[in-house]
Structures are given as structure tokens and as C-alpha cells.
Amino acid sequence: MNPLQNEIKYLKGVGEHRGRLLQKLGIKKIGDILEHFPRDYINRAKTDKICNLKFGENCAIVGKIIAVEKKNFGRRKSQLNIVISDGDDNLFCTWFRFGKWLSDKLETGQQIWVSGLVTQFRNSPQIIHPEIEILDDADETNDFWHSRKMLPVYPLTDGISANIMRKLIYNAFSIYSKNITETLPDYILQKYDFESRNNSLQKVHFSQNLKEIPKLKKRFAFEELFFTQLMLARCKKYHEKTKGNKFILQKTFTSKLKKSLPFELTNAQKRVLQEILDDMTSDQQMNRLLQGDVGSGKTIVTVFALLLALENGFQAVLMAPTEILAEQHFKSISAFLQNQRNIKIALLKGGNYKGKKLVKEQIQNGEIDIIIGTHALIQKDVNFKKVGIVAIDEQHRFGVEQRAILSQKNNAPDLMYLSATPIPRSLALTVYGDLDISILDELPPNRKSIKTVWRGASKKHIIYEEIRTELQNGHQIYIVCPLVEESEKMDLLDAETLFATISTKIFPEFKSAILHGRMKAAEKDEIMQNFKEKKIDVLVSTTVIEVGIDIPNATVMLIEHAERFGLSQLHQLRGRVGRGEEKSYCYLISYPPISNDGRERLNTMVATNDGFVIAEKDLEIRGPGNFFGTEQSGLPVFKHANIVRDRELLNQARILAFDIIAKDENLQLPENVILKEIYFQTYFKREKLFDY
Numbered sequence: 044m045n046p047l048q049n050e051i052k053y054l055k056g057v058g059e060h061r062g063r064l065l066q067k068l069g070i071k072k073i074g075d076i077l078e079h080f081p082r083d084y085i086n087r088a089k090t091d092k093i094c095n096l097k098f099g100e101n102c103a104i105v106g107k108i109i110a111v112e113k114k115n116f117g118r119r120k121s122q123l124n125i126v127i128s129d130g131d132d133n134l135f136c137t138w139f140r141f142g143k144w145l146s147d148k149l150e151t152g153q154q155i156w157v158s159g160l161v162t163q164f165r166n167s168p169q170i171i172h173p174e175i176e177i178l179d180d181a182d183e184t185n186d187f188w189h190s191r192k193m194l195p196v197y198p199l200t201d202g203i204s205a206n207i208m209r210k211l212i213y214n215a216f217s218i219y220s221k222n223i224t225e226t227l228p229d230y231i232l233q234k235y236d237f238e239s240r241n242n243s244l245q246k247v248h249f250s251q252n253l254k255e256i257p258k259l260k261k262r263f264a265f266e267e268l269f270f271t272q273l274m275l276a277r278c279k280k281y282h283e284k285t286k287g288n289k290f291i292l293q294k295t296f297t298s299k300l301k302k303s304l305p306f307e308l309t310n311a312q313k314r315v316l317q318e319i320l321d322d323m324t325s326d327q328q329m330n331r332l333l334q335g336d337v338g339s340g341k342t343i344v345t346v347f348a349l350l351l352a353l354e355n356g357f358q359a360v361l362m363a364p365t366e367i368l369a370e371q372h373f374k375s376i377s378a379f380l381q382n383q384r385n386i387k388i389a390l391l392k393g394g395n396y397k398g399k400k401l402v403k404e405q406i407q408n409g410e411i412d413i414i415i416g417t418h419a420l421i422q423k424d425v426n427f428k429k430v431g432i433v434a435i436d437e438q439h440r441f442g443v444e445q446r447a448i449l450s451q452k453n454n455a456p457d458l459m460y461l462s463a464t465p466i467p468r469s470l471a472l473t474v475y476g477d478l479d480i481s482i483l484d485e486l487p488p489n490r491k492s493i494k495t496v497w498r499g500a501s502k503k504h505i506i507y508e509e510i511r512t513e514l515q516n517g518h519q520i521y522i523v524c525p526l527v528e529e530s531e532k533m534d535l536l537d538a539e540t541l542f543a544t545i546s547t548k549i550f551p552e553f554k555s556a557i558l559h560g561r562m563k564a565a566e567k568d569e570i571m572q573n574f575k576e577k578k579i580d581v582l583v584s585t586t587v588i589e590v591g592i593d594i595p596n597a598t599v600m601l602i603e604h605a606e607r608f609g610l611s612q613l614h615q616l617r618g619r620v621g622r623g624e625e626k627s628y629c630y631l632i633s634y635p636p637i638s639n640d641g642r643e644r645l646n647t648m649v650a651t652n653d654g655f656v657i658a659e660k661d662l663e664i665r666g667p668g669n670f671f672g673t674e675q676s677g678l679p680v681f682k683h684a685n686i687v688r689d690r691e692l693l694n695q696a697r698i699l700a701f702d703i704i705a706k707d708e709n710l711q712l713p714e715n716v717i718l719k720e721i722y723f724q725t726y727f728k729r730e731k732l733f734d735y
Contacts, residue, residue: 047074081195272700275476287328335483336654337618357431391416595623
């Protein structure tokens with residue numbers, strides 16, 4: 044076995060205790076520490092002068108600590124201040140959150156490097172929570188690093204100092220550099236002018252030339268993206284070879300639905316329906332992602348696909364992540380098909396309730412045509428007679444294994460994945476690169492753009508007067524809060540407190556109600572039905588109304604503490620209004636303090652209604668790991684690649700990977716021997732998750 048696969052505790056200088064600490068940084072094997080890249084570099088010979096610093100810009104300063112001060116403000120509140128001099132001017136550095144290790148280590152007289160955003164304090168420059176490095180630490184004397192002009196700055200954890208990390212990395216390369224093996228074949232290295240893996244790794248850590256670092260790191264970002272795309276290319280090849288049910292367009296249920304619709308399908312809906320029809324009438328299994336903005340009409344497109352399966356004697360399944368969304372689908376689809384009484388539709392939810400056993404029996408014997416449900420659909424005791432299509436809504440909220448179960452136990456039905464969250468192209472190519480993608484990029488003609496206004500909480504009285512006009516005109520409004528009830532841990536407005544204020548003081552002449560996730564399903568249903576029937580004017584709610592509810596008469600969405608919500612969630616909430624022909628409004632109410640990211644989110648909401656623009660910005664701000672709001676088990680974890688920054692690199696990696704697999708699916712050619720070894724060691728297990 045390659046010694047780089049040995050546990051990190053066996054590296055010289057580590058041991059059991061440090062080994063556990065390093066695991067917090069994702070360093071589990073000796074090979075992992077070689078890829079623990081610097082996040083920055085200190086150039087001892089070249090840093091900024093304090094007199095030249097500009098407020099609002101990032102800087103890096105080397106200077107001497109001339110003052111250290113720690114203040115305590117009661118329990119758990121303290122502040123650490125230091126003053127740094129570069130010989131001519133002073134810089135203030137302040138921490139409001141810090142560990143004892145920091146306050147104990149900083150002393151006057153130390154030479155120190157600090158980096159961060161320059162702010163203003165009493166007309167002087169200040170950095171809040173700077174990154175720091177003590178440059179004359181006694182541990183470094185006579186050390187390899189002591190006389191070097193360039194010093195790498197690594198991500199650290201408590202118990203592992205910068206000097207310890209540098210020593211461990213130096214030890215790792217001193218002992219094991221001969222064991223570093225190449226992971227890319229010569230023809231790829233030459234094509235992109237990449238250096239060997241061994242040279243690239245050593246230079247990333249030890250180079251004294253900062254200009255060459257970006258190209259060296261690019262090699263490792265490309266490698267991660269490339270092997271992921273190899274996996275997706277092989278999965279797509281597998282899907283293309285999987286035989287499905289070759290449906291025939293009978294034009295019975297589908298034509299009857301089309302004639303009964305009170306509206307004309309958009310050109311985007313017609314185009315996407317044709318793509319789905321082409322898939323379902325081929326002899327290959329359909330694997331298609333259908334994404335579209337809020338209100339773009341995914342549900343009716345899905346119904347047509349379900350009916351095509353029914354026309355051919357199959358059952359159709361629609362799975363949703365929450366009961367409220369499953370119930371909404373059940374009601375919507377039942378309404379679309381109310382004139383086709385020979386089609387039997389059932390709703391299957393979790394838990395025990397009257398009639399559930401009978402529904403499962405009817406599903407198994409084929410009496411139910413369209414089955415709509417939650418995770419309950421993938422329980423072991425739920426069996427279908429003959430499933431022709433499975434549609435999975437908000438599919439990113441299911442794990443890969445969960446999505447696979449319905450397919451694996453139902454003899455390769457056509458698969459359709461729905462997303463009301465527009466997915467940026469770079470993320471779609473990374474997570475869903477094995478699927479065909481259809482995009483509904485056109486809203487129905489009766490949908491008007493929603494005017495979005497961002498205001499501070501001090502202007503709320505003005506907003507209430509504007510809202511009152513909408514209520515007096517017979518329209519309804521949503522007011523959304525982040526919490527159900529008052530919390531000691533979070534200083535946020537809660538729905539119960541706000542409901543009491545709204546119903547008794549702000550709009551006492553209008554009928555108000557409250558809705559939140561702790562209510563029983565029957566109670567929530569009753570409230571929403573009353574709101575739909577205009578028996579309620581003002582609905583104060585948590586984000587339980589984020590998806591699936593269509594109230595055309597609702598023209599105002601007011602979101603409290605909007606600075607606390609993610610962009611995609613804000614956009615989803617805004618999409619609850621503007622569903623009729625009246626002008627609609629979304630008010631974003633913010634409370635200080637607001638982070639820079641929070642301001643960027645709110646400015647983006649005001650600037651655009653385009654869900655795809657918003658999705659790109661959301662990805663840029665939050666990163667791919669948090670984009671969907673929940674951990675997505677199908678999402679690759681990259682150490683070096685960033686799919687926002689590396690979009691062009693991703694496209695290059697995808698083209699190359701798909702070209703290689705088209706010519707050499709199992710990587711058998713001599714020039715691909717390295718790829719085969721690395722791929723089947725590292726990626727093959729993940730590939731099996733996609734083989735449904």
C-alpha cells in the first residue's frame with residue numbers, strides 16, 4: 044500500500060492527539076496534508092504601509108505590537124485590542140470573539156503579520172477580526188521556514204498553530220515526496236500545460252514566486268472537476284443504454300386535458316412537453332431535470348407526462364418532500380383532472396391515519412392511477428403494480444439513495460426531476476450532468492412582474508399605510524416571520540407576537556389569521572382554504588407558505604427580518620404573490636446589523652425578478668454546499684475547485700471527459716491507464732449511486 048494512505052497520526056510530529064485535531068480540517072491520511080493548500084501567503088519583504096491604507100479595502104501589514112489590551116464586559120463578553128506600528132504609523136486590531144490561545148500568545152514587542160478589511164476607528168485605520176501570524180515566534184528559530192521570504196498561511200484549528208502546520212507539511216514532503224504518483228496522463232498535462240503532480244504540490248507549498256501559484260492551483264481544480272465529469276459521462280452512457288417503456292401518444296387523457304385548460308400553454312411549456320414526449324416515446328429510460336422559475340407552469344407540464352403513462356396502461360407517481368407540498372399537488376392535479384372521473388388519484392402520507400392501509404392495497408392491485416405522496420412512497424410495504432413514470436418534486440431535498448429507490452424497485456420507469464429553484468448552469472453540470480435538462484424560461488402572459496421594495500424597520504409605518512390601500516381594494520396580504528414564537532436565543536420578531544400586533548393594533552378592521560408548521564395538518568388546511576376563499580385578509584405566517592400555494596387575489600408579500608433569509612428562499616416567498624392579473628408588491632423589512640452578504644442579497648431582490656439571475660448570485664454568495672438549503676448527498680465536495688470561479692475550467696473538463704468516455708467508456712486504452720486506476724480507486728463507488 045502507498046504510505047500516503049496511512050493514517051495522519053503516523054506522520055512524524057503528529058501522534059494520536061494531533062491526529063484527532065487534524066481530522067477536523069479533513070486531514071485523515073498522510074496524503075491529505077500534502078493537499079492542505081495555503082489560503083494566503085506572507086511576503087515578508089513586501090507589505091502595505093499603514094499611511095497608504097484605504098478604508099474599505101483589504102490589506103496585509105507587517106509591524107510590531109506596541110500595545111495589548113483585553114477588556115471584560117460581564118459574563119461571556121470580552122474584547123481584545125492590539126496596536127501595531129510599522130515604525131511610522133499605528134493600526135488598531137480588534138477581536139470581539141477570540142480564544143484564550145490568542146490572548147495568551149500576543150505580547151508587546153512581537154513582530155506580527157495581519158491581514159483583513161480596513162475600517163475606520165476615530166479617524167484611524169482599524170481591522171476587525173484580522174488574520175494574524177507571529178513572525179518572530181521562538182519555535183521558528185533555525186527552522187526551515189525561518190529565513191524564507193515567502194510564508195504559506197494555512198487553514199488551522201485550535202491546537203494546531205501556524206508553525207506546527209508548516210513543520211508537519213515540511214516533514215510530509217521530506218519523507219514522502221517520492222511516493223507521490225501522477226493522476227493525469229501525459230496527453231492531458233501537455234494539452235493544458237500543467238506541471239507534474241509532484242512538482243505542482245511542492246511548489247504550491249514552498250514556492251517563492253507568487254505569480255506561479257494560480258496556475259499550479261488550477262491544475263488541481265481541473266483534476267477534481269475532470270474526474271467528476273468522467274463519472275457523470277459514464278452515468279449518462281449507462282442511462283442511454285437502459286431500456287425503458289416505449290410509450291405511444293394515444294391522445295385520450297392528454298388531449299382531453301388540453302381541451303379543458305382555461306389558458307394557452309406558453310411556448311416554453313410546448314417546447315419542454317415536446318422534449319418529454321420525445322423521451323417517453325423512445326425505447327430509452329427518460330432521465331430529465333425540469334426546472335423553472337416560480338409560476339412558470341411546471342405542474343401542468345408534469346400532469347401531461349403522467350397522463351401519457353396512464354394512456355399506456357401504467358401507473359404514475361409524484362413524490363414531494365413535504366406533506367403540505369404533496370397535498371397541494373394532490374389538490375391541483377385533482378382540479379386539472381376533475382372532468383376525467385375515470386382517473387383515480389390518491390395521496391399517500393407518512394404516519395398512521397384512517398384509510399392508509401386501503402390506499403396501499405389499491406396502489407398494489409392497480410386501482411389507483413396517479414399516486415402522490417411524500418417519503419411514504421419509498422417505504423418497504425408500499426408496492427406498485429406497474430409504474431411507468433416517477434416525478435420527484437424539489438428533488439434536491441431527497442438524497443441520491445432515496446431518489447433511486449422508486450426506480451430500482453419499479454423496473455426502470457421514466458424519471459423526471461422537478462426544481463422550482465432555478466439551478467445555475469455550473470451547478471447543474473456538476474450535480475446533474477448525467478441528466479437531460481429542460482428549462483421553463485417563460486412566464487404565462489397574465490403574470491405581472493412584482494415590485495420589490497427594501498426598507499428598514501423604522502419605515503414600517505409607511506409600509507403599513509401602503510398595504511392598507513391594497514386591503515381596502517379587496518386584496519389579501521402575506522406577512523412572513525422567521526420564527527413561530529419568541530426565542531431567548533434569537534432577537535427576532537416572531538409570528539405569534541406580530542400576529543397579536545397586526546390583528547389588534549395595525550389592521551384591526553380586517554380579518555387576520557396565523558399559520559405555522561407546528562399546527563396540525565387539518566388546521567393548516569382550514570386556514571389556507573379560508574384564505575383562498577377570501578375569508579381571511581391578512582395571513583401572518585412562517586416560511587411554511589414558501590411553496591405550493593396559489594392565491595391569485597394575494598398582492599402583497601411582506602417579509603420581516605429579510606436580511607436573515609437566503610436569496611432563493613426570498614425569491615420563493617415573493618413568488619407566492621403576483622399570481623393574478625393585479626399589480627403585486629414584495630416588501631423586505633430589515634433590522635440592523637446587516638452583513639455585507641445580507642445587503643447584497645436584498646439589493647439583488649430589488650434589482651431583478653429573474654430567478655436564474657438570482658440563482659447565480661445566490662450560488663456566488665453562499666457557495667454550492669449551501670445553495671439548496673440542505674446538504675445534498677449527490678453534491679461533489681471539492682477541495683480545490685470552485686464552480687463559480689472555475690466556470691470555464693468546468694466547461695473544459697466536461698468537454699474532455701465526455702469525449703474520452705465516448706471513445707473509451709471503460710478506460711481500457713493504453714493512454715488512459717492512469718485515469719482507469721485513479722477513477723476506479725476513488726470514484727467508482729460514487730458512480731454506483733447514480734446507476735438507477
